Amino acid sequence: MKYLSEYRDPELVEDFIKEIHRITTKPWTLMEICGGQTHSLVKNGILDMLPEKITMVHGPGCPVCVTSISVIDEAVFLAEQPNTILCSFGDMLRVPGSKKSLLEAKAEGADVRILYSPLEAVQLAKQNLDKQIVFFAVGFETTAPANALSVIHADQLQLNNYSILASHVLVPPAMEAILSDEENLIDGFLAAGHVCTIMGMEEYYPIAEKYKCPIVVTGFEPVDLLHGILLAVQQLEKGEYKVENQYTRYVQREGNKMAMKTIHDVFAVSDRTWRGIGSIPQSGYEVNEKYKSFNARLKFKIDLPVAEENKECISGDIMKGLKKPKQCPNFGTKCKPEHPLGAPMVSSEGACAAYYHYASNDTDLN
Amino acid sequence: MCLAIPGKILSITNQLDETFRYGKVSFGGITKEVNLCMVPDAKIDDYVLVHVGVAISIVDEEEAKKVFNYLKDMGEVEELETPNP
Numbered sequence: 001m002k003y004l005s006e007y008r009d010p011e012l013v014e015d016f017i018k019e020i021h022r023i024t025t026k027p028w029t030l031m032e033i034c035g036g037q038t039h040s041l042v043k044n045g046i047l048d049m050l051p052e053k054i055t056m057v058h059g060p061g062c063p064v065c066v067t068s069i070s071v072i073d074e075a076v077f078l079a080e081q082p083n084t085i086l087c088s089f090g091d092m093l094r095v096p097g098s099k100k101s102l103l104e105a106k107a108e109g110a111d112v113r114i115l116y117s118p119l120e121a122v123q124l125a126k127q128n129l130d131k132q133i134v135f136f137a138v139g140f141e142t143t144a145p146a147n148a149l150s151v152i153h154a155d156q157l158q159l160n161n162y163s164i165l166a167s168h169v170l171v172p173p174a175m176e177a178i179l180s181d182e183e184n185l186i187d188g189f190l191a192a193g194h195v196c197t198i199m200g201m202e203e204y205y206p207i208a209e210k211y212k213c214p215i216v217v218t219g220f221e222p223v224d225l226l227h228g229i230l231l232a233v234q235q236l237e238k239g240e241y242k243v244e245n246q247y248t249r250y251v252q253r254e255g256n257k258m259a260m261k262t263i264h265d266v267f268a269v270s271d272r273t274w275r276g277i278g279s280i281p282q283s284g285y286e287v288n289e290k291y292k293s294f295n296a297r298l299k300f301k302i303d304l305p306v307a308e309e310n311k312e313c314i315s316g317d318i319m320k321g322l323k324k325p326k327q328c329p330n331f332g333t334k335c336k337p338e339h340p341l342g343a344p345m346v347s348s349e350g351a352c353a354a355y356y357h358y359a360s361n362d363t364d365l366n
Numbered sequence: 367m368c369l370a371i372p373g374k375i376l377s378i379t380n381q382l383d384e385t386f387r388y389g390k391v392s393f394g395g396i397t398k399e400v401n402l403c404m405v406p407d408a409k410i411d412d413y414v415l416v417h418v419g420v421a422i423s424i425v426d427e428e429e430a431k432k433v434f435n436y437l438k439d440m441g442e443v444e445e446l447e448t449p450n451p
Contacts (some may be wrong), residue, residue, distance in 0.1 A: 034368055035368075036368055061368070063388055089418075116418065116419060117418045117419025117420070118418065118419075119419045119420070120419065131420060133407060139368070139418075140368055142368040142417055142422070143368065143372070143417065143418055145404055145420055145422065146401075146418045146420040149401060149403065149420060153386075156386075192368060193367040194369075194417065194422070195368060196417075197370070197415065197422055197423050198422060220369075249425065250415060250423055250425060256404055256405075256422060258403065258404045258405075258406060259404045259422060262403075262404070289413050345427055346380065
């Protein structure tokens with residue numbers, strides 16, 4: 001190996017673990033926001049290394065998991081329109097809608113394509129002027145600049161056959177929803193590193209202050225995560241509640257101004273329903289008035305009934321930290337990655353799928 | 367899904383205007399066309415952090431290689447080879 005990363009150095013990992021054990025005197029519950037962090041924590045066995053007093057709760061930061069069943073129904077509706085190509089990130093295809101998933105719609109003949117980037121969807125629109133191209137624009141703040149850019153591109157190319165189904169979700173309102181819940185268990189947050197690469201840290205200061213809750217912007221590697229946990233526990237043990245930045249190599253306090261400008265050019269903040277949590281005011285992005293001709297909801301006049309979530313799936317309790325995946329009676333039996341009852345079992349970043357793939361039965365993750 | 371991977375800018379391929387600034391970016395040998403408009407200061411040989419085809423930040427070269435090797439070991443680079451972000 002030419003470059004041995006210090007961020008996965010076992011000795012450094014061990015040093016961090018020892019330090020966390022050394023300073024922890026009281027029980028603390030921390031939530032990592034991002035599904036990528038959940039994936040890394042479970043895959044690297046970090047949960048087993050932490051002191052028993054520290055509980056990690058896996059937050060709602062997986063867009064596949066929090067996209068509501070009604071939005072999946074909208075995507076399926078669009079995919080089934082004549083002469084239409086519905087483009088999506090791959091993970092969204094297997095998420096069950098109220099009647100079917102996008103994958104099932106595809107099997108029945110709908111033209112559903114998996115793309116790496118929304119910008120590829122604009123190219124597809126350019127090459128297929130006789131077809132309508134819709135991009136299923138899910139994601140947190142990290143993904144919003146790319147989705148916004150696709151609309152700006154299409155506008156500049158004067159393409160009238162491109163639109164997006166926006167289902168964007170925002171981190172800070174979800175944190176507030178969790179912290180203000182009567183059953184809240186969370187003492188501190190690891191904020192999502194790449195979301196903060198885009199948005200910076202300003203939004204988090206009032207939240208830390210209001211709820212007296214430490215927030216540490218944290219990366220995704222084992223050493224990043226342990227460093228973030230250590231910083232959060234240090235604050236909790238001292239009774240502090242500051243916003244700290246562990247992920248300094250990628251995150252600046254002011255964020256990426258060009259990316260934020262692009263987002264605000266195309267999107268307006270809107271209410272959003274989160275799967276398993278419910279409606280959170282001002283917690284999403286919708287295409288704004290200026291670019292409304294690129295809003296698939298308006299273009300295709302979508303008017304579907306609000307669909308009920310599958311009652312057998314306890315994803316809401318899991319994302320609030322009230323239950324662990326293995327406490328679900330359907331975990332690994334009726335609900336598996338091949339046949340998911342709910343979204344957290346679909347995405348590799350969903351807590352249920354991460355536990356299914358990586359957590360061994362002899363760990364104390366139950 | 368907010369996974370972002372650092373890669374090295376090999377060339378600027380298209381610069382019609384600010385929005386249409388693209389570059390060829392190498393991720394340890396796999397080359398992809400990446401939109402560079404969020405990183406107006408990025409130049410050839412810089413490492414950029416790339417998420418769904420858009421560079422979102424310029425990263426320090428040494429840091430980039432460290433992170434990249436880590437992700438490579440974790441098997442995350444497979445995502446660049448399949449159309450699944």
